[in-house]
Amino acid sequence: METLKFLKTECGVEVLLNVLHFTSADSNYLKKVPFNTDFFEVVFFKKAKGELLLNDHQIEMTGNSVVFLSPYQKRQWHFDEGEQDFTILLFQEDFLNDFFADKLFAYRLLYFYQLDYPLKMEVGKETVQSFCTLLTEIKSELVHPKTDSGHIIRSLLYYILQKLNREYAAANQLKMERDNDHYAFQFKRLVEKNIKHKQRVSDYADMLGITRVSLNKAVKEQFNVTAKHLLKQRLLLEIKNYLFHSKLTLSEIAYELNFPKPNHLMRFFKTQTGMTAGEFLQANGNETTL
Known part of the structure; x- marks a missing residue:
């Protein structure tokens, strides 16, 4: 089974982050073969019909939804022909934690490393469109970088991830982080790093x-x-x-x-x-x- 490695963006902004429309995504997404990756993915679906096999779970693909994938999860996409329109936000964990100067940032996002709640979230048509518009702005800054592109990317990315976190928490009746209590997130991070021993x-x-x-x-x-x-x-x-x-x-x-x-x-x-x-x-x- 192939592991897809993150490839740096071919632009002047040195970040381990990219935005891909399905038409330019790796062909493995559409070849119906199992693979995994060494990066996070958030997939925004405007249109979709088919199923995603994620480890040993089956997720039905539908339009106006978002799917959250963590590194090294076995996945296999089965899209019905001609029914898909999606955009992928992808990045590596170290980049995310370093980009926001917070070693626990990835673990504060309730939809990553999630073991008990759905990895798919239904959203409204207007909501998924607004996220895709923001992703288009990020892509533009990556492809045509300016001196302040890093700041703009940081602000747009932070908004997208935190907005998704709020909606995911509400959809699954989970609490948002309390300012004075980080033990739960530290525990989650330590488990990821030490589970083998x-x-x-x-x-x-x-x-x-x-x-x-x-x-x-x-x-x-x-x-x-x-x-x-x-x-x-x-x-x-x-x-x-x-x-x-x-x-x-x-x-x-x-x-x-x-x-x-x-x-x-x-x-x-x-x-x-x-x-x-x-x-x-x-x-x-x-x-x-x-």
């Missing part, structure tokens, strides 16, 4: 210098799930990523993810999914030797 809530509470009770309270208030639930879902996603993207055996995956024994991983996977790893891969069209 640290899989207990107490590990992360110790890293943050707070109690498990305080950490769980912060996560519950922000994301409406417990810290343990978020951690289990992220570990499950990591196992699925290994199953999809590597040729490792279950024993080797168990070793990589710090399980004491392979059967501990198997039991965890069966408890979370109701299937064995072999059944899961077969159900998702993968044939492999475990």
Whole structure:
């Protein structure tokens, strides 16, 4: 399976950011083949008909909607012929955090690294058009940069991402960030960086210098799930990523993810999914030797 790497824009503004209309997007979007990327994508659909297979989930594509994709998620697009019109905003995580001088910026956006709520959001026709107009302005600044292009791009991008965050929070009844509480976002960031080796809530509470009770309270208030639930879902996603993207055996995956024994991983996977790893891969069209 191919991993699409971010290519710097061919313009004078040195940013790991781009805006693509589907007519100029990589052909993999339309070839109905599985792939992943090393960057974030926000896809704004004016018209769409078909389905997106994202890891082991199926998302129906419709017009006037937005889809949020995080790096290294296995995706496969199946568009009906002649029915699509979409624009893609794409960028790398380090760029986003550096661009806004906030190492937690990507984690404050509720739709990225999301494990419990939909990665598709329905919006009105006027709303998707207004976002696409702003994206056109960003593209213009990238292609024809001026001395103040970086500032204009920053302001437009910030507005788009924060506006989407507000609408996503409202659609899923999630709380926006509280000014005095960043533990939930720090936890989310630490989980992304340490999930292979640290899989207990107490590990992360110790890293943050707070109690498990305080950490769980912060996560519950922000994301409406417990810290343990978020951690289990992220570990499950990591196992699925290994199953999809590597040729490792279950024993080797168990070793990589710090399980004491392979059967501990198997039991965890069966408890979370109701299937064995072999059944899961077969159900998702993968044939492999475990």
